[in-house]
Amino acid sequence: MIEADSTHLWMHFWAIATAATVSAGSALVGSFLVVRRLSLLGDAISHAVLPGIVLAVLAGGRPGGAGVFLGAVVAALVTVWLTNLLGTHAGLAEDASAGVAFTTLFAIGVVLVSALASRVDIDPECVLYGILELVPFDTVSILSLEVPRALLAAAAVLIVLVIGAVLCWKELVFTAFDPAAARAAGLPVGVVSAGLLVATSLATVASFEAVGAILVVAMLAVPAAAAELLFRRFHVMLVVAVGLGVAGSILGYLAAWRFNTNAAGMIAVVLGIEYVVAALVAPGDGIVARVVSRESLRWRVACEDRLASLWRAEEGDAAALAPRTLLDRLVQARLVFGGRINRGGSGGLTDIGREEARVIVRSHRLWEAWLGRHVALPLDHLHPPAEWIEHHLGAEVRGRIAADLEGHEGDPHGRDIPPEGFPPRAADEPAP
Amino acid sequence: MILAVVDDPFPAGWIPPYNTLVVAAGVASVGFAAGVVGCFAVLRRRALAGDAAAHATLLGIGLAFLLGGGRRDLPLLLAGALATAIAALLGLVLIGRWTRTRDDAATAIVLGVSFGAGITLLSGITARGIPGSAGLGQFLLGHTAGLTAADATILGAVSLLAVGMVALFLKESTLVAFDPLFAAASGWPVMLIDYALVVLVAVMVVVGLPAAGAVLVTALVVIPPVTARQWTDSVGVMLPLAGMFGLVAALSGVAVSSAVPRMPTGPLVVIAASVLLTVSLLIAPRRGGLARWLEARRTVAAWADGRLLEVALRLDGDGPFTREQLLARAPGAAADSAFKRLVRSAALEPVVTRGGTHAWRLAVWGRELAAERSRRVAAWTEVLEAAREDARGHLTIDVPSPEAILGAARMKAIRELAAAERVAGGPRPGQPGQPGQPGGGAGG
Numbered sequence: 012m013i014e015a016d017s018t019h020l021w022m023h024f025w026a027i028a029t030a031a032t033v034s035a036g037s038a039l040v041g042s043f044l045v046v047r048r049l050s051l052l053g054d055a056i057s058h059a060v061l062p063g064i065v066l067a068v069l070a071g072g073r074p075g076g077a078g079v080f081l082g083a084v085v086a087a088l089v090t091v092w093l094t095n096l097l098g099t100h101a102g103l104a105e106d107a108s109a110g111v112a113f114t115t116l117f118a119i120g121v122v123l124v125s126a127l128a129s130r131v132d133i134d135p136e137c138v139l140y141g142i143l144e145l146v147p148f149d150t151v152s153i154l155s156l157e158v159p160r161a162l163l164a165a166a167a168v169l170i171v172l173v174i175g176a177v178l179c180w181k182e183l184v185f186t187a188f189d190p191a192a193a194r195a196a197g198l199p200v201g202v203v204s205a206g207l208l209v210a211t212s213l214a215t216v217a218s219f220e221a222v223g224a225i226l227v228v229a230m231l232a233v234p235a236a237a238a239e240l241l242f243r244r245f246h247v248m249l250v251v252a253v254g255l256g257v258a259g260s261i262l263g264y265l266a267a268w269r270f271n272t273n274a275a276g277m278i279a280v281v282l283g284i285e286y287v288v289a290a291l292v293a294p295g296d297g298i299v300a301r302v303v304s305r306e307s308l309r310w311r312v313a314c315e316d317r318l319a320s321l322w323r324a325e326e327g328d329a330a331a332l333a334p335r336t337l338l339d340r341l342v343q344a345r346l347v348f349g350g351r352i353n354r355g356g357s358g359g360l361t362d363i364g365r366e367e368a369r370v371i372v373r374s375h376r377l378w379e380a381w382l383g384r385h386v387a388l389p390l391d392h393l394h395p396p397a398e399w400i401e402h403h404l405g406a407e408v409r410g411r412i413a414a415d416l417e418g419h420e421g422d423p424h425g426r427d428i429p430p431e432g433f434p435p436r437a438a439d440e441p442a443p
Numbered sequence: 444m445i446l447a448v449v450d451d452p453f454p455a456g457w458i459p460p461y462n463t464l465v466v467a468a469g470v471a472s473v474g475f476a477a478g479v480v481g482c483f484a485v486l487r488r489r490a491l492a493g494d495a496a497a498h499a500t501l502l503g504i505g506l507a508f509l510l511g512g513g514r515r516d517l518p519l520l521l522a523g524a525l526a527t528a529i530a531a532l533l534g535l536v537l538i539g540r541w542t543r544t545r546d547d548a549a550t551a552i553v554l555g556v557s558f559g560a561g562i563t564l565l566s567g568i569t570a571r572g573i574p575g576s577a578g579l580g581q582f583l584l585g586h587t588a589g590l591t592a593a594d595a596t597i598l599g600a601v602s603l604l605a606v607g608m609v610a611l612f613l614k615e616s617t618l619v620a621f622d623p624l625f626a627a628a629s630g631w632p633v634m635l636i637d638y639a640l641v642v643l644v645a646v647m648v649v650v651g652l653p654a655a656g657a658v659l660v661t662a663l664v665v666i667p668p669v670t671a672r673q674w675t676d677s678v679g680v681m682l683p684l685a686g687m688f689g690l691v692a693a694l695s696g697v698a699v700s701s702a703v704p705r706m707p708t709g710p711l712v713v714i715a716a717s718v719l720l721t722v723s724l725l726i727a728p729r730r731g732g733l734a735r736w737l738e739a740r741r742t743v744a745a746w747a748d749g750r751l752l753e754v755a756l757r758l759d760g761d762g763p764f765t766r767e768q769l770l771a772r773a774p775g776a777a778a779d780s781a782f783k784r785l786v787r788s789a790a791l792e793p794v795v796t797r798g799g800t801h802a803w804r805l806a807v808w809g810r811e812l813a814a815e816r817s818r819r820v821a822a823w824t825e826v827l828e829a830a831r832e833d834a835r836g837h838l839t840i841d842v843p844s845p846e847a848i849l850g851a852a853r854m855k856a857i858r859e860l861a862a863a864e865r866v867a868g869g870p871r872p873g874q875p876g877q878p879g880q881p882g883g884g885a886g887g
Contacts, residue, residue: 045545045548048545048547048548049547050547050548050550050551051491051547051550051551053551054491054494054550054551054554097669100724100732100735101669101672101673101724101730102672102730103485103669103672104485104488104490106488106489106490106491107485107488107490107665107668107669108669109491110490110491110494110661110662110665110666111662111665111666111669111717111720114659114661114662114665114666114713115662115666115713115714115717117658117659117710117713118659118662118709118710118711118713118714118717119710119714121584121659121707121709121710122706122710122711122714125705125706125707125710126703126706128705139562139583139584139658140558140559140562140566225498225554225555225558225658226555226558226559226562227555228551228554228555228558229551229552229554229555229556229558229559230555231551231555232548232551232552232555233551233552233555233556235548236544236548236549236551236552239543239544239548240542240543240544267563270567271567271570271571272563272564272566272567272570273562273563273565273566273567275559275562276558276559276560276561276562276563276564276566277559277563278559279555279556279558279559279560279562279563280556280559280560280563282555282556282559283552283555283556283557283559283560286552286556290538290541290542290544293542296542296543298541298542301541
């Protein structure tokens with residue numbers, strides 16, 4: 012397998028090209044499925060096309076030929092029809108009726124494949140997870156170049172899908188995001204949906220030989236879902252989905268080659284890794300972004316609480332508690348390093364630190380005073396909300412609360428509310 | 444071709460060996476438990492989450508095989524399968540909680556990627572020629588031939604345990620399945636019960652693996668409950684019924700596959716379940732296709748009877764009338780048979796007049812019947828006229844659909860009749876009747 016003569020390299024090149032082409036088409040269709048919440052339609056169709064393919068091959072169609080595509084499209088339409096029939100007549104929920112329809116059709120397909128193994132040139136294992144490695148052995152000659160048949164079929168499907176997407180772009184997007192408005196605007200929503208259905212079955216059949224029935228589901232849904240996490244504009248998402256699909260195919264194939272295992276499965280694994288990475292690094296609401304924003308808030312609150320407690324200690328001439336927990340020690344170190352707390356034994360506030368602390372304590376006491384004035388809360392219930400909101404009040408809100416209090420210069424506990432901008436510090440005064 | 448291989452699998456006087464009997468009993472209890480547990484999966488719309496868990500089992504089987512040092516020890520493999528199945532469900536929950544990927548895509552992602560990982564691992568194991576790895580592929584599509592009596596006993600025991608759990612928490616599960624909001628408001632731990640149900644589904648998916656295989660085992664959990672649902676509206680009946688359907692499907696699938704060489708069990712189990720479902724969809728009382736068709740026919744016939752009686756009453760005012768006169772004024776395919784029923788019910792009394800032609804008059808109680816119907820039609824017309832005004836502006840948003848009250852069959856009959864009347868050029872329903880016109884006054 013590791014022999015690096017040119018024939019082998021060509022084989023791998025063709026297999027990778029096939030996987031990438033298949034993946035690009037699937038990601039293209041999958042993007043529409045994902046935004047329309049129809050990912051499971053891809054799941055259902057990819058299982059259900061099997062009997063269509065088997066019957067078409069049995070009737071004399073060639074794998075990858077037009078007859079097989081027709082058989083698959085018919086099988087896909089039958090699945091959707093069956094699902095709807097079960098939904099309306101048997102009163103089933105959508106997931107149950109889809110589950111019944113596609114498992115049954117897939118079972119029929121597997122039984123056909125097993126029973127007619129001698130007459131149908133389909134490997135039951137290939138049905139499930141494809142044999143990408145064998146794709147380069149079934150070739151057609153084009154311009155004196157031996158091109159794999161599966162690659163030609165996949166490329167033809169990809170071209171059809173791209174042309175279809177470009178020509179019907181407006182209708183597809185409108186229907187995807189607001190079907191009710193699209194219907195009201197006079198678009199043939201049903202035709203667009205049926206077209207998407209046919210596109211899904213085309214992409215599925217093109218993928219079938221290379222990656223098998225079930226891993227098509229991953230190729231359809233995973234790159235699109237990952238791209239959706241990363242980008243919010245649909246056309247960007249679409250391009251990124253195709254890119255992720257192609258990249259996942261290439262990397263997956265190479266990894267499978269390296270570890271000597273099934274390429275289609277490895278492609279699905281790489282696509283899964285891409286999704287996890289996208290979920291982690293997605294801007295704004297990715298997991299990393301969420302954790303960072305939550306933790307940075309926690310950090311800021313801890314720093315401000317420390318400053319405020321030192322300020323209160325100075326006010327009451329009492330010593331502040333020494334830092335105990337790890338977070339406290341980190342906060343202390345950060346505040347010392349940032350010039351808010353004096354280095355050395357005393358640990359008192361610097362001028363900058365004192366000023367920042369004063370603003371926090373002012374926020375705290377203004378809020379307590381305001382609550383005490385306007386909300387009938389017992390005295391000992393004023394502190395917790397103030398403890399929370401002191402980190403979130405801006406200068407303008409503080410000003411308006413102060414104006415509302417009309418110069419009542421104390422908080423409900425009888426302590427002074429420190430002034431806003433006092434004492435003015437000279438701009439060139441060095442921090443101690 | 445197939446039959447040539449096994450010409451007589453069960454010769455006369457053949458007694459199945461002990462092992463076969465135990466395996467059959469084990470598979471039967473797996474089928475039963477899958478049906479019972481599946482009821483809640485279907486009711487709570489967790490069918491496809493179960494599918495994702497099922498596809499993830501392959502990875503666990505591969506991992507357990509490696510951890511166990513290459514032993515093909517079924518309980519160990521299934522424990523691994525359960526671990527990854529639950530991990531897949533956990534993945535679904537995490538995706539739902541931490542990303543904005545929607546449920547459908549999350550299911551597809553977990554299903555596709557975990558299956559890919561399983562295939563990668565199993566292919567890697569096979570490619571390295573680790574001894575004992577050849578049989579691992581059997582978990583893809585199911586294969587019960589290799590089951591020992593000990594394996595089957597374990598499968599059966601776990602299944603019965605699952606049924607016991609359902610029986611024990613029947614009240615809670617039913618409540619959560621039908622009215623989760625009420626259950627939450629009453630202080631039940633809905634999330635916990637929900638998760639427990641999903642884990643139970645994962646357990647059933649795992650013990651169903653030898654019989655149905657990772658790819659199709661969902662069907663064992665989904666199809667029998669759907670079948671049972673056709674026959675009953677009561678959970679208490681649906682659960683054992685689904686269990687029985689699952690049992691029959693699992694047993695017959697396994698039996699057929701043992702008689703056919705190289706045929707995986709899973710697809711046959713699924714097809715057996717689907718056959719049961721198809722039959723149920725056709726013949727189940729009230730919901731079945733046959734029952735619906737009969738109901739629709741009855742509705743159409745009852746309509747035709749009433750309309751014919753109405754026309755007869757009008758014609759009767761001018762003396763005897765012929766069958767042709769009657770049918771000419773009552774359009775519709777069902778009028779002819781309605782006439783026969785009218786004659787048989789003796790609402791018409793035959794009057795033979797000169798020339799040998801049959802002419803008819805209404806009998807006394809036929810006249811009463813027709814008059815009573817006219818009175819009711821007039822009353823309903825009045826009500827519906829008022830409702831027509833009401834429907835324009837005064838009905839609230841939560842007004843029930845007419846189908847909900849009249850039934851789909853009746854609504855269909857009404858629409859067909861209205862269409863027939865429009866074609867026949869008769870007055871629209873609800874308009875005042877015009878004497879002598881076919882269909883006049885019969886609207887509403």
